[in-house]
Amino acid sequence: MTKTDLHYRLREHRAALAAALLFAAIFALYIANHQMGWTVPVLTTATNKGVLLAIVAMAQTLPVLAAGIDLSVGMVFVLANCLASHLVVGSALQATLGAGVVLAIGALCGLLNGVIIVYGRLQPIITTLATGTIYYGLSLGLRPVPGGEIHAGLADALTGALPGGVPAMLVVLLAVVLIVWVPYRRSVVGRATLAIGSSLPAAYMSGVNIGRTILVTYTLAGLLAAIGGLLLTCVTYSGEASAAIGGVYTLNSIAAVVIGGTSLAGGAGSAIGSIFGAFALRTIGDLLFVFDLEPLWQPLFQGVILLTAVSLGALRLLKVSNRLDLFK
Amino acid sequence: MQPILELIDVSKRYGGVRALEGAHFACAPGRIHALLGENGAGKSTLIKIMAGVVQPDEGRIVLQGQERRFAHPQEAVSAGIACIFQELSLMPDLSVADNICITNPPCKFGLIDRRAQRRIAEAALARAGAEDIHPLAPVDSLSLSRRQMVEIAKALAREPKVLILDEATSALAAADVQRVFALLKRLRDEGLAVVYISHRMKEIAELADDCSVFRNGRHVATFAAGTHSDAQIIEMMIGRDLDHAYPPKPPLPTVSVTPALETRGLAWNGRLHDISLAVRPGEIVGLGGLDGQGQRDFLLALFGVLSGVSGELLLGGKATQVRSPQQAKHGGLALVPEDRKTDGLMLPMSVRDNLSFASLDRFSRAGVVRVSKEAKATDDIALMLSIKAPEPGDPVGTLSGGNQQKVVIGKWLLNAPQVLLLSDPTRGIDVGTKQEIYALLRRLAADGAAVLLYSTDYAELIGCCDRVAVFYDGRIVRWLAGPELTEHALVSSALNVAVEAVV
Numbered sequence: 001m002t003k004t005d006l007h008y009r010l011r012e013h014r015a016a017l018a019a020a021l022l023f024a025a026i027f028a029l030y031i032a033n034h035q036m037g038w039t040v041p042v043l044t045t046a047t048n049k050g051v052l053l054a055i056v057a058m059a060q061t062l063p064v065l066a067a068g069i070d071l072s073v074g075m076v077f078v079l080a081n082c083l084a085s086h087l088v089v090g091s092a093l094q095a096t097l098g099a100g101v102v103l104a105i106g107a108l109c110g111l112l113n114g115v116i117i118v119y120g121r122l123q124p125i126i127t128t129l130a131t132g133t134i135y136y137g138l139s140l141g142l143r144p145v146p147g148g149e150i151h152a153g154l155a156d157a158l159t160g161a162l163p164g165g166v167p168a169m170l171v172v173l174l175a176v177v178l179i180v181w182v183p184y185r186r187s188v189v190g191r192a193t194l195a196i197g198s199s200l201p202a203a204y205m206s207g208v209n210i211g212r213t214i215l216v217t218y219t220l221a222g223l224l225a226a227i228g229g230l231l232l233t234c235v236t237y238s239g240e241a242s243a244a245i246g247g248v249y250t251l252n253s254i255a256a257v258v259i260g261g262t263s264l265a266g267g268a269g270s271a272i273g274s275i276f277g278a279f280a281l282r283t284i285g286d287l288l289f290v291f292d293l294e295p296l297w298q299p300l301f302q303g304v305i306l307l308t309a310v311s312l313g314a315l316r317l318l319k320v321s322n323r324l325d326l327f328k
Numbered sequence: 329m330q331p332i333l334e335l336i337d338v339s340k341r342y343g344g345v346r347a348l349e350g351a352h353f354a355c356a357p358g359r360i361h362a363l364l365g366e367n368g369a370g371k372s373t374l375i376k377i378m379a380g381v382v383q384p385d386e387g388r389i390v391l392q393g394q395e396r397r398f399a400h401p402q403e404a405v406s407a408g409i410a411c412i413f414q415e416l417s418l419m420p421d422l423s424v425a426d427n428i429c430i431t432n433p434p435c436k437f438g439l440i441d442r443r444a445q446r447r448i449a450e451a452a453l454a455r456a457g458a459e460d461i462h463p464l465a466p467v468d469s470l471s472l473s474r475r476q477m478v479e480i481a482k483a484l485a486r487e488p489k490v491l492i493l494d495e496a497t498s499a500l501a502a503a504d505v506q507r508v509f510a511l512l513k514r515l516r517d518e519g520l521a522v523v524y525i526s527h528r529m530k531e532i533a534e535l536a537d538d539c540s541v542f543r544n545g546r547h548v549a550t551f552a553a554g555t556h557s558d559a560q561i562i563e564m565m566i567g568r569d570l571d572h573a574y575p576p577k578p579p580l581p582t583v584s585v586t587p588a589l590e591t592r593g594l595a596w597n598g599r600l601h602d603i604s605l606a607v608r609p610g611e612i613v614g615l616g617g618l619d620g621q622g623q624r625d626f627l628l629a630l631f632g633v634l635s636g637v638s639g640e641l642l643l644g645g646k647a648t649q650v651r652s653p654q655q656a657k658h659g660g661l662a663l664v665p666e667d668r669k670t671d672g673l674m675l676p677m678s679v680r681d682n683l684s685f686a687s688l689d690r691f692s693r694a695g696v697v698r699v700s701k702e703a704k705a706t707d708d709i710a711l712m713l714s715i716k717a718p719e720p721g722d723p724v725g726t727l728s729g730g731n732q733q734k735v736v737i738g739k740w741l742l743n744a745p746q747v748l749l750l751s752d753p754t755r756g757i758d759v760g761t762k763q764e765i766y767a768l769l770r771r772l773a774a775d776g777a778a779v780l781l782y783s784t785d786y787a788e789l790i791g792c793c794d795r796v797a798v799f800y801d802g803r804i805v806r807w808l809a810g811p812e813l814t815e816h817a818l819v820s821s822a823l824n825v826a827v828e829a830v831v
Contacts, residue, residue: 005462005464008423008462008464008465008466009464011466012423012464012466183438183439186439186440186442187438187439187440188433188435188440191422191426191430191433191440192430194419194421194422194426195419195422195426195430197421198419198420198421198422199418199419199420201417202417202418202419203419203430204401205381205401205413205417206401206417206419206430206431206482207400207401207402207405207430207431208430208431263421267419267420267421267422268421320635321596321597321634321635321636322625322628322633322634322635323633323634323635323652324628324633324671
C-alpha cells in the first residue's frame, strides 16, 4: 500500500481541521488584541456565545449530511428557550424534569419535520420553513413578552467556570459531542445518513432503510436545537420569543456548517467541523469590538469568510470533463 | 443439475412496451451462465427481476425449490442473490470499507465496529483480487476500473449464492479483467451460480459453461458453451421484425461535396479514440454498435458539452472550435439529447416556450421577445410536425412521449440547423410517431441538412441511414453502407467478432 491509514484519516477530517485552524487563527488575533487577554471572564463569555451557535450548527449538520436542510432549527431553539423559562424552575428535581420535557419537545419537533418529509414527500426546505413558523407561533403563545426565569443554580453552574478556569459550557459541549454526535456518527443510522447524502439511488439499491434514517436525523436535529435553547435560557435567565434570534441562528448555523467543511450537497462532513465553523463565525463578530471598528465590518467580514470557505469546496469542479455533470 | 434459481414464464411490460414475454431462465450452482441478446432483448429486465429491483407482471421465481417474491432489492440480497449493475451502486463520498459494509455493517454495542468492518472489507477486497485498494480510501478517489472492483468486493461481502454481473467488465482495465476472470472461475469452483452478461464474445467463450439467448423479450435457446459457433449465436440474436415503413433512400451525394460536419482524429478523456468521419448535406449517417461504446459521448463532444476534446472539427469545411452548446448552436448544430425529460425539455413550461427556447433571439428585438412572431413560428412548426397538444400553452410534461420528442426536434428546427445530431430519438416512442420521425429526417436531409443519428435499434439504422459507423470501445471499428448494411453485419461488427477474427 502506497498510502497510509494516516493519510486517509487526515483526508477524511481535513475540512474539520481547516475550520479548526481558521478558528485558532482568528481567536489568537482576538485574544492578542483584547485588553484583558487570556483571562477567565473573557474566555467564559466567548465560550458561552460560541457554544450556543455551535450546538445549533451541530443540529443543522445532520440534515445537511443527508442532503437536506432544516430551516426550523433556530425556531426550535427559541421554542426551547421559551419552554425552559416556564418549566426549568422550582426544586432541583422539578427543574431536571422540566429540562427533560424541553428536550423531549425539541426532539418531537424534529420528528414532526422528519415525518412530513418522509411520508408527505415534501422538500425539507419548505417543510422546515413552514414548521419553523409554527414553532415560532407556539413560542409567542408561551412568551408573548420576554420574561420568565430559570433555576438559578443550574444556570450558574452551566454558564460559569469550573475550578481551573475551564468554562463549564465547554464541558457541556464536549458532553453533547460524546453523547450525541460520536455514537450517531458511528452507528448504522449515521452511516446511512452519509450514504443517502452521497447518493440516494445507490443507498436505496444497497438496501439502506431510507425512511428510518431521515426520521432519526431530523429528530436528533430537533433534540440538539432544544439543548441549545435550554443553554440559551441559562445564559439569559429568561425566555424570549424573538423571530430575529431564531432567524439569525438558523442562517448562521448554515454558514457554520459550510465553513466547517460539510457540503450542502450532502454525503461528507462532520459536526466537529461545524462546531469550529460556529466558533470562527462568532469570533469574527467579536473581532470588531477589540479593533474598535465600524459595525458594518462585521457582516462584511463574515460574508468574505463564508465565500472563501465555499470557494475552496468548489475547486474540484475544475476537474469535471463532461460539463453536463456540473448540473446533476 | 438442479437449478438454484429459476424464472418461469416471466413477463414484464413498461407502459405499452413489452420488455419480457413468457421468459424462462434457470441457473445452476457451480456454473457460469452467459446471457446473450441485442440491445433491448430483455436481459436487463430479467436480471432486475432476479435482483428484486422490478417485480414481474406474471410468472414465478423459484429459489432453491421455493417460490419467492422480492419486493425490494434488500430481500433478494438476503435471499443470497447479489447483483453488480452497470450503473454503479457505490456512494462516492464514503470510504471503500463503508461502501462494502453498507448493507449490513458489523456492530458492537449498537455502534459500527470499525475494526471488524475493516477486516471484512480487506477480506472481500482480497477475495476480489483487489488487495491493493486501501479500505479507507474514499470511493471518488478511485478510477472507474478500481470502483468496479470495489463493487465486486461489495457483492462478495454479502456471501451470495447467486452472483449476477451486468456488463461488469465493460469499465475494467485489462489487468482487472484478468483478475475478475480468475475470480469468477474460482467462485464457480466454490459452487456459486454466476450469471454473466457481456457483449464481448471472446469473454463469453473464455468463461461461460452455459449460454442463454434472448430476443425481443423472449427466451430463444439455452445450450452448453462451445456447442454453437459465433455465427450461429448471432443468427439466434437477430431476427427482429423489420416492420416499420422507412422512406426510400435517395442516391448518395457525391464525395466531392464539402461535408457539413467533419471530424479528424477526435479523442476525449480515454473514452473516445481517433474518430474521423464526415457527413455531407443530404446524408443521414448512423452511429451503430452496442449501447455505451462512446456514441453518446461523441455527440456530446460535437455539441461542446465535453471539455478536453482533442482533434479537429470542421463545419462546412472550416476548422471550428465548439466549446459550449451555445457556440454549437451558432455554428448551425442541433442536438436532440438521449434523455428528453432532463436534457431536452423544461417539463413544467409550455409547449410554446419549449419550442421557441433555442431560437429566442430570432423572435426578439433588443432583448424583448415579440410574442406574436414567436407564436406564429411555433404554431407553424407544431403544424408541420403535427404535434398533438390541446393548447400551445399547456405544459409539455402533459404530452405523450412521442409528442414530447417532436417538441425537442421542433425546438431545433426553428433554428434551421445545418447539422442535426440525434441521440436515440425514438426510444420509448410509439410506432406511428417513429415513422413520422423517419420521414421527417429524410425530408430534412433532402432540404440540405446533414443528419447524424445514433440509435440502439439496428432495424432503424438499416432503414434510415445511408451509412453507419459501428462503434466499439470508443472507436469506429467498421463502416457499413448500401448492400453491406444488414442486421447480420451490424450485430457481428458491434460485437467486434469479424474484426477480432481478422486480428
